[in-house]
Amino acid sequence: MEGGADTVKALVYNGPRDVAVSEVAEPRIERPADAVVQIIRTNICGSDLHMYEGRTDIEPGRVLGHENMGRVVEVGQAVEQVKVGDMVCLPFNIACGHCQNCERGHTNYCMVANPDPRVAGAAYGFAGMGPWNGGQAEYLLVPWADFNCLRLPDDAVEKQNDYVMVADIFPTGYHATEMAGVGPGDSVVIYGAGPVGLMAAYSSILKSASKVMVVDHSHPDRLGLAEKIGAIPIDDSTSSPVDQVLEQTGGVGADCGCECVGYQAHDPQGREHPNETLNELVRSVRFTGSIGTVGVYVPADPRGPDELARQGEVAFDFGLFWTKGQRMGTGQCPVKAYNRHLRDLIHLGKAKPSFIVSHELPLTDAPAGYQHFDARDNGWTKVVLAPAA
Ligand code: ZN
Ligand code: ZN
Numbered sequence: 501m502e503g504g505a506d507t508v509k510a511l512v513y514n515g516p517r518d519v520a521v522s523e524v525a526e527p528r529i530e531r532p533a534d535a536v537v538q539i540i541r542t543n544i545c546g547s548d549l550h551m552y553e554g555r556t557d558i559e560p561g562r563v564l565g566h567e568n569m570g571r572v573v574e575v576g577q578a579v580e581q582v583k584v585g586d587m588v589c590l591p592f593n594i595a596c597g598h599c600q601n602c603e604r605g606h607t608n609y610c611m612v613a614n615p616d617p618r619v620a621g622a623a624y625g626f627a628g629m630g631p632w633n634g635g636q637a638e639y640l641l642v643p644w645a646d647f648n649c650l651r652l653p654d655d656a657v658e659k660q661n662d663y664v665m666v667a668d669i670f671p672t673g674y675h676a677t678e679m680a681g682v683g684p685g686d687s688v689v690i691y692g693a694g695p696v697g698l699m700a701a702y703s704s705i706l707k708s709a710s711k712v713m714v715v716d717h718s719h720p721d722r723l724g725l726a727e728k729i730g731a732i733p734i735d736d737s738t739s740s741p742v743d744q745v746l747e748q749t750g751g752v753g754a755d756c757g758c759e760c761v762g763y764q765a766h767d768p769q770g771r772e773h774p775n776e777t778l779n780e781l782v783r784s785v786r787f788t789g790s791i792g793t794v795g796v797y798v799p800a801d802p803r804g805p806d807e808l809a810r811q812g813e814v815a816f817d818f819g820l821f822w823t824k825g826q827r828m829g830t831g832q833c834p835v836k837a838y839n840r841h842l843r844d845l846i847h848l849g850k851a852k853p854s855f856i857v858s859h860e861l862p863l864t865d866a867p868a869g870y871q872h873f874d875a876r877d878n879g880w881t882k883v884v885l886a887p888a889a
Pocket of ligand 1: 546547
């Protein structure tokens with residue numbers, strides 16, 4: 501087309517704490533199984549901040565955004581089930597559907613979607629997860645569209661801020677509770693009251709846990725939301741969170757623990773300790789309890805606070821972990837393992853994960869959204885972008 505019309509607006513990473521809405525090449529069908537999706541809702545995620553802060557090796561020029569939902573506008577010749585006009589939610593994991601790991605349901609570790617043979621797993625707009633552009637943009641290229649698109653029912657637009665949470669944080673929080681073995685009647689402690697921690701708390705409550713405790717620094721907005729959904733907020737800036745959890749559980753510790761903070765865990769004074777939440781979880785969870793770790797840890801952190809962290813190693817209290825006979829599940833969430841069920845809970849009115857949304861912004865305001873979310877400004881609990889607005 502003449503006149504330079506084949507560009508679209510997208511949020512581009514230019515360097516540490518420097519993102520901008522720029523014109524980029526319009527996504528086009530490249531392979532027969534591709535689809536192009538017009539993005540209706542796309543979130544800023546806590547894990548986008550690792551890239552925003554320059555703590556990864558993502559290259560300037562990449563479009564960020566891995567929590568996406570929208571309308572299919574074009575499909576390749578090999579796409580059979582997904583049709584133009586379908587409303588879809590895209591798992592943040594990009595998976596081929598037919599490699600060894602995908603066949604076993606481990607779509608979080610697809611061996612094909614990431615061209616680096618040393619790494620399994622791919623995602624939209626994410627450091628180390630393949631060359632794919634993200635969806636904080638007007639349009640997104642979706643590979644292996646039949647496998648990756650979750651089609652949404654006729655309330656897709658009405659509940660768009662709920663369904664977009666099914667791309668990542670709702671399944672990721674749910675996955676933490678699955679790895680932690682949360683079931684009816686269990687007590688659960690969750691470290692981190694960010695969006696994923698709140699979704700882990702919400703998932704625990706959906707699973708009829710008897711007591712759900714959420715630990716964070718004195719963020720009144722985040723801890724307030726935890727309390728609002730029926731969890732017990734634990735402020736670790738006033739006294740030891742471990743002592744508070746033990747007091748809540750008769751001195752025994754919680755049955756289940758979820759790590760929803762990751763390697764940039766820091767004390768109330770802002771100093772980073774990558775081992776802090778992991779060791780507090782070992783002490784907060786009972787003997788033989790299970791821990792699900794979905795907070796991000798990295799094999800190397802070149803700008804980490806000390807030599808150990810720079811090598812990607814963590815001073816983990818393995819002795820106490822072993823002595824207590826605990827188990828731990830790790831890694832990114834296989835979104836496809838849960839997204840249909842979570843979609844159906846939303847459709848039938850049994851779940852409303854949009855309770856965490858604090859800001860809904862047009863794409864042009866995305867840079868300001870990053871700034872506020874990165875600063876953990878009070879009240880900025882979750883930012884949803886609306887590129888089609
Ligand atoms: Zn995310
Ligand atoms: Zn695969």
